[in-house]
Amino acid sequence: MKGKIVIVAIVLAAAAGLSQAWEPSIDRVAAHAPAAADAAQIERGAHLAALGDCAVCHTAKGGKPFAGGLPLVTPFGTLYSTNITPDAQTGIGDWSLDAFTRAMRKGISRDGHHLYPAFPYPHFTHMTDADIAAIYAFMMSRDPVHASAPANRLVFPLNFRPLVSGWNLLYLHRGPEPGAPTGAEAEDTTNPMQTVEWQRGRYLVNGVGHCGACHTPLNRLGAEQRDATFAGGVIDGWDAPPLTTLLHAPTPWTRAQLVAYLRTGFASQHGAAAGPMLPVAQSLEDAPQSDVEAIATYLLSLQQTAPASPDVHSQPVNLTQLAAPAALANGATLFNAACASCHSAAAPMSTHGDRPSLALGTAVNADSPRNTVRMILDGIGWQHSEAAHFMPPFAQSFSDAQIADLANYTRARFSKRDPWPELDAAAVAKIRKESVEP
Amino acid sequence: MITLTVNDVRHTLDIDPSTPLLYVLRNQLQLNGAKYGCGLGQCGACTVLVGNEPVFSCLLPVVACGERPVRTVEGLGSATQPGPLQRAFIDQQAAQCGYCIAGMIMRAQSLLERVKTPSDEQIREHLQPNLCRCGTHMRIVAAIREVSQAGGLDAAARAHS
Numbered sequence: 001m002k003g004k005i006v007i008v009a010i011v012l013a014a015a016a017g018l019s020q021a022w023e024p025s026i027d028r029v030a031a032h033a034p035a036a037a038d039a040a041q042i043e044r045g046a047h048l049a050a051l052g053d054c055a056v057c058h059t060a061k062g063g064k065p066f067a068g069g070l071p072l073v074t075p076f077g078t079l080y081s082t083n084i085t086p087d088a089q090t091g092i093g094d095w096s097l098d099a100f101t102r103a104m105r106k107g108i109s110r111d112g113h114h115l116y117p118a119f120p121y122p123h124f125t126h127m128t129d130a131d132i133a134a135i136y137a138f139m140m141s142r143d144p145v146h147a148s149a150p151a152n153r154l155v156f157p158l159n160f161r162p163l164v165s166g167w168n169l170l171y172l173h174r175g176p177e178p179g180a181p182t183g184a185e186a187e188d189t190t191n192p193m194q195t196v197e198w199q200r201g202r203y204l205v206n207g208v209g210h211c212g213a214c215h216t217p218l219n220r221l222g223a224e225q226r227d228a229t230f231a232g233g234v235i236d237g238w239d240a241p242p243l244t245t246l247l248h249a250p251t252p253w254t255r256a257q258l259v260a261y262l263r264t265g266f267a268s269q270h271g272a273a274a275g276p277m278l279p280v281a282q283s284l285e286d287a288p289q290s291d292v293e294a295i296a297t298y299l300l301s302l303q304q305t306a307p308a309s310p311d312v313h314s315q316p317v318n319l320t321q322l323a324a325p326a327a328l329a330n331g332a333t334l335f336n337a338a339c340a341s342c343h344s345a346a347a348p349m350s351t352h353g354d355r356p357s358l359a360l361g362t363a364v365n366a367d368s369p370r371n372t373v374r375m376i377l378d379g380i381g382w383q384h385s386e387a388a389h390f391m392p393p394f395a396q397s398f399s400d401a402q403i404a405d406l407a408n409y410t411r412a413r414f415s416k417r418d419p420w421p422e423l424d425a426a427a428v429a430k431i432r433k434e435s436v437e438p
Numbered sequence: 439m440i441t442l443t444v445n446d447v448r449h450t451l452d453i454d455p456s457t458p459l460l461y462v463l464r465n466q467l468q469l470n471g472a473k474y475g476c477g478l479g480q481c482g483a484c485t486v487l488v489g490n491e492p493v494f495s496c497l498l499p500v501v502a503c504g505e506r507p508v509r510t511v512e513g514l515g516s517a518t519q520p521g522p523l524q525r526a527f528i529d530q531q532a533a534q535c536g537y538c539i540a541g542m543i544m545r546a547q548s549l550l551e552r553v554k555t556p557s558d559e560q561i562r563e564h565l566q567p568n569l570c571r572c573g574t575h576m577r578i579v580a581a582i583r584e585v586s587q588a589g590g591l592d593a594a595a596r597a598h599s
Contacts, residue, residue, distance in 0.1 A: 333456040337499030341477055349478070382566065392479030392567075396491035397498050 045138025077154035087144035123210035201298025237434035331409025445513030455501035482568030485541035522594035534572030
C-alpha cells in the first residue's frame with residue numbers, strides 16, 4: 001500500500017509540474033438576499049441538486065442538510081465533505097457565481113485551493129452554465145448553517161493539495177457535454193440515440209448525476225477507468241453493480257422498473273435499494289419524473305446484448321453438487337429460522353408485501369458475493385419517517401462462518417448461477433471490516 | 439442434542455436446530471421475559487444478549503448460538519432483588535403494558551455494559567430498533583438515564599446495596 005501511494009504521488013507531482021498548481025483566489029461577495037433570486041430558477045436548482053444527490057455526501061449523520069462533515073473513506077485516507085450552505089464563515093455564503101462555477105468545472109475552491117476529486121467535478125464540468133447557475137441560486141436561497149467539517153486525514157504526501165493539479169491534467173476533461181440538450185435541436189425520432197429524451201438522459205447521467213463516480217471502476221490514481229465505463233465499482237464496502245448488464249438479470253430490467261427503482265428505491269422484479277444506493281434513490285424522489293425517465297432511457301441504451309452469462313445452469317441442479325453438504329445443511333438451518341419468515345415463498349412478506357423472490361434479487365445473482373454478505377451483515381436500516389424497505393442486520397447475530405454458510409445456501413437455492421468460489425469465513429471477515437457502519 | 443448456556447446455566451436440549459432461540463427460551467426453559475412481537479426482527483420485544491450482543495431471538499436459530507452465552511432479563515435480577523437497570527425501570531415506572539420492556543432492558547443493558555454513562559443521544563440511537571406502542575419512550579429513556587447519571591451499572595448497584 002505504501003509503495004502504491006508513493007507511485008501515485010510521484011506521478012501526480014510530475015503532472016503537477018506541467019500544469020498550473022496554484023489558482024488565484026476569487027473575491028468574496030456579500031451574502032445574497034434570497035428574495036433577489038428567481039423562484040423558477042431556484043426550483044430548477046433544487047431539482048438538479050436532487051438529481052446530483054448533493055445532500056447525500058454534503059450532510060453528516062444527524063447533521064443539517066448540506067452542512068457537510070460526512071466522512072468519505074477512500075484508499076488515500078478520509079475526507080470530510082464541506083459545508084455548502086450559504087454561511088459566510090463556514091460555508092459558501094461569500095462565494096460569487098464565478099467562484100461556484102469554477103469549483104464545479106475545475107475543482108478549485110473560492111480561495112484558490114484544489115478540491116479533491118471525491119467531489120465529482122470531473123462530471124459536473126459537463127454541466128451547462130445555466131444549470132450550474134440554477135444550483136447556485138438554490139444553494140444560496142437556503143438558510144445558512146454554521147458548521148465546520150473536521151480536518152481531512154489523508155496519507156502523506158497526498159495531503160499536499162497542489163498534487164491534485166497533476167491529477168486534473170490527467171483526468172479532468174473540461175467543457176460542457178457536447179450535445180447538451182438545448183431544446184432548439186431538431187429531434188430525429190428514427191434514431192433512438194438522437195431523441196431529446198436520450199440526450200437529456202446522457203447529459204444527466206454523465207453530468208450532474210455522476211453515476212460513474214460509483215458505477216465505474218477506479219484506477220490506481222482514483223480516477224474512473226475510461227475503458228470500463230459503468231463496468232461496476234466498489235463503494236463503502238458495497239458493490240456498485242455494472243450498469244451495462246441490466247439485461248442479464250433473471251428478469252431483464254425495463255424502463256419502468258428502472259424508473260421505479262431510481263425514484264422509490266424499489267423494483268418489484270429486482271428488489272430494494274440498499275447501502276449507498278438507498279440515499280441516492282431517496283434523493284431522486286425529489287427529481288422530476290421526466291428526468292428520471294430520461295436517465296432510464298439512456299442507461300438502457302448502454303446494454304450489452306450478449307446472452308446471459310455462460311455459467312447459468314440450463315437445468316435445475318442438485319444443491320449438494322454445489323457446495324459441501326454439511327455447509328449447505330447448516331445454511332439451510334440458518335435460513336429457515338432467520339430468513340424464511342420474510343423470504344420464503346409462502347411468507348406473508350412475499351405474498352402480500354409485493355417483495356420479489358430472492359431468485360430475482362440482484363445481490364443473489366451477482367458475480368461477487370459481496371452485496372449478499374453486506375445485506376446479511378447490515379440489513380436495511382430504518383429510514384425514520386421515509387418510506388423504505390426494512391431488513392434487520394445480522395452482523396451481531398451470526399459469526400463469519402455462519403454468514404458464509406447462509407450466503408452460499410441462498411445462492412445455491414435461489415440463483416441459477418454457479419456458486420461463488422471461495423466464499424468462506426475469512427472472506428466474510430474481510431467484507432465485515434470494510435463496513436462504514438460503526 | 440444441542441447445548442445452550444442461558445443466564446450461566448448450561449442446558450442440553452433435544453430440539454430441532456433451526457428452532458428460534460425465543461421459542462426455546464419461552465417453551466423449553468420457561469423464561470418468559472423475552473416476548474414474541476412480530477417474528478420478523480422489526481419490533482425488538484424478543485431482544486436478548488448473545489455473547490454480549492443484543493440480538494432478535496425470534497430470528498436466531500438456537501444452533502447458531504454455539505458456545506456464546508445467552509442472557510435474558512431474568513438473568514439481571516429478580517422481583518425481590520432487581521438489578522440496577524431493572525430497579526431504574528421500576529423507579530421511573532417505565533412500563534405501560536410492559537410487553538416491550540424486557541427487550542428494551544436487554545438492549546439498554548448492552549449499551550450500559552459498553553458505554554458506562556451514555557448520553558441521551560446515545561441512548562436514543564442505541565434503542566432505536568425497539569418499538570413501544572404505549573408511548574412510554576420518555577420514561578424508558580429516563581430509566582436508562584438514571585443509571586447513567588448514577589455513574590453506570592456498577593455504581594448504581596452499589597448505591598442500593
